[in-house]
Amino acid sequence: MPGFDNARQFPQSIEDIDFSDIEEKYKVPFEEGFDTIIVVDNAPTVDESKKDKLLKFIRKIFKNAGNIKDIDMPMDLDPETETLTSKGFLFIEFETPEQAAMAIKQYDGYSMDKTHHLAVNRFTDIEKYSQIEEEYKEPEEEKFVEKEHLRSWLTDPQARDQVVLYRGEDVSIFWNQKTEPPEEVHKRINWTETYVQWSPLGTYLATFHRQGIALWGGPSWNKIIRFVHSGVKLIDFSPNEKYLVTWSNEPITLGPNGGAGTPFGPEDEGRQIIIWDVHGGNLLRSFPSSTLSSDGTPNKITWPMFKWSSSDKYFARVTQGQQGQQGQQVLSVYETPSMGLVGNKSIKIEGLVDFEWAPASDKEKEKDKHSGEKKQREELLSYWTPEIGNQPARVTLLNIPSKEIVRTRNLVNVTDCKMHWQSNGDFLCVKVGRHTKTKKSTFSNLEIFRVREKDIPVEVIEVKDVVIAFAWEPKGERFAIITTSDPNYGQPTQGGVTLKTNVSFYYLEKPKPDKETLEKKSSNAIYWSPQGRHVILATLRSSTIFDLEFWDLDFETTLDQKEFAKTDPAACLQLMSTQEHYGVTDVEWDPTGRYVITSSSFWRHSIENGYILWDFKGTQLQKHLLDKFKQLLWRPRPKSLLTSEQKKAIKKNLREYSKKFDDDDDWVKLKLSKGQFEHRRRLMEEWNAWRRRVEKELSEERENAGVASPSKRDDDTIEVIEEWIEEVVEETEEIIDD
Amino acid sequence: MRPILLQGHTRSLTQIKYNREGDLLFSVSKDQVVNVWYSHNGERLGTYNGHVGAIWTVDVNSTSTLLLTGSADNTAKLWEVQTGKCLHTWEFKTAVKRVAFSEDDAMALAVTEQRMGYPGTIVILSIKNDLEAEQSDEPINIVYPKGSKAMAAEWGYLNKYIITGHEDGSVAQYDWKAGDQIKSVKAHNAEITDLQMSEDRTYFITASKDKSAQIFESNTLNHLKKYMTDAPLNSAAITPIQDFVILGGGQDAMQVTTTTMRQGKFECRFYHKILEDVEVGRVKGHFGPINTIAVHPDGKSFSSGGEDGYVRVHHFDEDYFKFKYPELH
Secondary structure, eight states: OOOSTTGGGSOSSGGGSOOHHHHHHTOOOOOOOOTTEEEEESOOOOBHHHHHHHHHHHHHHHTTTSOEEEEEOOEEEOTTTOSEEEOSOEEEEESSHHHHHHHHHHHTTOBSSSSOBOEEEEHHHHHHHHTSOSSOOOOOOOOOOOOOOTTGGGGOTTOOOEEEEEETTEEEEEEOOTTSOOEEEEEEETOOSSOEEEOTTSSOEEEEOSSEEEEEETTTTEEEEEEEOTTEEEEEEOTTSSEEEEEESSOOOOTTTTTTTSSOOGGGTTOOEEEEETTTOOEEEEEOOOOOOTTSSOOOOOSSSSEEOTTSSEEEEEEEOTTOOTTOEEEEEEETTTOOBGGGSOEEOTTOOEEEEOOOOHHHHHHHHHHTTSOOOOEEEEEEEOOBTTBOEEEEEEEETTTEEEEEEEESSEEEEEEEEOTTSSEEEEEEEEEOTTSSOEEEEEEEEETTSTTOOEEEEEESSEEEEEEEOTTSSEEEEEEEOOTTTTSOOSSOOOOOEEEEEEEOSSSSOEEEEEEEEOOOEEEEOTTSSEEEEEOOSOSSOOEEEEEESSOOOSHHHHHHHHHOGGGGOEEEEEEEOTTOOEEEEOTTSSEEEEEEOTTTOOSSOEEEEEETTOOEEEEEEOTTEEEEEEOOOOOOOSOHHHHHHHHHTHHHHHHHHHHHHHHHHHHHHHHHHHHHHHHHHHHHHHHHHHHHHHHHHHHHHTOOOTTOOOGGGOOOOOOOOOOOOOOOOOOOOO | OOOEEEOOOSSOEEEEEEOSSSSEEEEEETTSOEEEEETTTOOEEEEEOOOOSOEEEEEEOTTSOEEEEEETTSEEEEEETTTOOEEEEEEOSSOEEEEEEOTTSSEEEEEEOOBTTBOOEEEEEEOOOOTTSOOOSSOSEEEOOSSSOEEEEEEOGGGOOEEEEETTSEEEEEETTTTEEEEEEEOOSSOEEEEEEOTTSSEEEEEETTSEEEEEETTTOOEEEEEEOSSOEEEEEEOSSSSEEEEEEOSOGGGGGGSOHHHHTOOEEEEETTTSSOEEEEEOOOSSOEEEEEEOTTSSEEEEEETTSOEEEEEOOHHHHHOOOGGGO
16 A cells, blocks of 8 residues: 655656656657658749649659659749749659659659759758758878788799698698698688688689678788678689679578668669679679579579670670570670670570680780770670571670671581680680481580681581590690590499590691590590690599599600601600599699699598699609598789790790709708708607616616516527427338349 | 418407517407417417407416406406416406506406496406416406596506506506506597507507507606507507507498498508607508507517408518618617
8 A cells, every 4th residue: 555655755746747758658750751752943934824734744744753742832922023933943742752762863854845954852952962061171081001912922932832721620821832841821710611712813812601702812811801792602703803703592682771781782682693893892783693594494503604704894694585485595795894784785696505705815915904994905705506497506706895796607416515715715616516417426526716817717626436525725726635435425324434535635736737646545634734735634533543644745855856846746745654643533733834733622522531742744742631621722823924035035044043943942952851850860869868767767666676677588598499300200111122 | 571361260359469478479359269379470379268258358477377368258367378278267247358467467457348337447356377376356456447438558667557548538547556546648539449568668659549649658647759640540559679659540340341441541550659750661451440469579570450350460571670760870
């Protein structure tokens, strides 16, 4: 029962009572936003008589944007004419802010007639701009923070290369040190969640996380930039590292606050591909994943989804046309940095299956660097379309941005085409999978386009067997193919049957096209050295054979041979070494072509995971067995800054340079062996000192206990007793008659 | 030299041991038989029959008169080496996993398994070296190891203490009279599978499933050396003459059938005892994991027993004795 003991504490009058909580609760919400209202300027000034006519006209214009709730046009009394005249502006209220925004977007700058161009603005903007302070205040200058030298690793005095190694949960970066154990540069646990990837010029290391991609680099290996893309699975850099494409299997969602705090806007919702500016970290454009294919099922993701032209200027992809019908494929070529379609529309190509950009030659690259944005050269791409109806299959070379067709070639009985550009863009080889008329067996044709020559002549090389691997020599005029006529080819093999294969090298120049075939091999992969000349033939994905063959295509032993080589280039083909790496899954050349690493990744199997470092001749330098070894990647190098003349001069004086390097090597070896020697010597001394001490203690203890050492062996006390035992096995007596 | 293959067991080997002179080699196996062989030519002298369970462990006294075995039939048996007669049987609640004679042969330890509610123990038995004498059933003491159960045990010199290797990878020193733990160090990350003493018992080597073997000083349990390999280890031994250790093991027997022989890593590996990281050589031959390794006391041969049921006796070539680290001598 509440009493009135504390009655004195009651408020004296009504003014003393605090009602603020109640007021808060029952406050009438006023419409705060003026977002639905727009201001239209530059309207004609009219008097009372024409007011309705004008309003009707205005209403007619703006009703396309949305439902108009109200229009208000203030009229003033003109002192001269004593009539009410409008002032050239009016207010329109829409039902929703979206409609208002639409009206601004559509009718800002709209021409009613020759003299009246409407200016449409948000009502709230007027207030906003009127509140701007009159005095100009200089924005605070951001402190300049010097960025680290992102290419510092190239300044290594010994020109060593770096590798990134992903093992278990650890990601580490090492210097390759030839025969000495690799030197660790940086290491982090859980640096990435799935895998790691270098940018194409080696500037950045990309790591994958649930929330997006992070790029790392510089001498300190700090985070340089971050790209928010939830669930990102695949990334692709443009060739010059200006742009980054990311793909996630989860469509972008804006969340409850409409994407605030993320780089995404309403137009990005539901999309899966994003193109980023690597330097600024800005989202440039998002794309939906490739549209549904003709039968309505989602397309398989092919990566890279967008292919970049060599100058970073264009990127393109194949999409199904809007109707999603067969034969409605389009090639969408986009331009940077505007991110718009070249010529504002996609190129319709019936049946388009695949396309490839031509790589740039060194000269073109040089030009790109100097011309900058001013002049854009034409870039070439090739695409192919299969047979449709009576129309033969066709390979076409197309120039961008002019969209001019440079060359077409018709092909028949085609099952599949693969386009391989030589790294300088000098040649295009189209590997055509063909079938006989009965469609029972397949064989291959190689169509070589000589792109740099006039009219682009095409050579055809017929191969009776199926070509399972093809590779151009980098910057060279040679290529290697692996063919097989094995009946097991294409069959679902059990236990990994290794196919019998033939390897052929083709020479396109000097003095006439020629080829050299190596028969009865098991190799199924070709790895050219990035510098050309050397090639590794490997047998991968087999369960029994793990061969690696190191070949040299310009092997010169004697002068005679050199002469001979002019007529028969194949004479210089030489097998330098045959090696085996048990369980090999990957082969990686270092960017200079000096070393190669073969590895056995935990991702494929758990047999002898680890890696072996070889030199280009196939001499094993190091072997490391590492549990849960996952990935190893050489850090790519940007193009050399030396001109071809400078390179030639170096090659000429190689003898002098090599002497210096030999000296360096000797010195390092001496230092190391001395260090190792000291270390081992110390170990031996420590051990011996410890033994002496322990043995002394032991003998003292034994003496005190009065027990002799039982394990003391004295060789003198060993007595060897030899026993001769004679046994009579059988005895017969015969009497021989005289 | 060509190894001698001893084909006398029908199941996997569990332990092999040389006598002090090294002319005899005793081998025990899961097939319940103890075999004794001439170590120089591999001729079998005879067997010791009587156990009715897999035999886990064997040891012989320094005068080669008595043999002690421990078995999964929950007994330890004492045999007369020369005749094969069973002199005494000790009965326990659980299997006997390890036996070892003390330095003076007057005692032996028996490590019993922790099973069926019984704790793992180390039982100190009194041994009378007179063949005619009646052996005492009553143990001198029973040590209850703390924490994880013991997997292997050995005597310190002058019977000062016993050293135990445990399932959790720790190594401990116990006062066998009082039954107290003196010291313990966490040595390995996985169970210890073998523990062998150096000739003078001042240091010992442990082998573990964590793919490493380590050498410790007996008195202090100070860690001295560590040898890293790429396979789980079952046994490790120290060689006289040369400063080597021999490590053996391989992939778990359970997984062997699913992998190739090459992957199993069933090799005896030789490491330089003092330089640690120098692998001197490997000896192949077994087609199952190696369970036990023993080195001849004169250091001129060694034997290995495998899951495949064979014992391989290897006599070292001349090269082995000539081997020297050029930079160190």
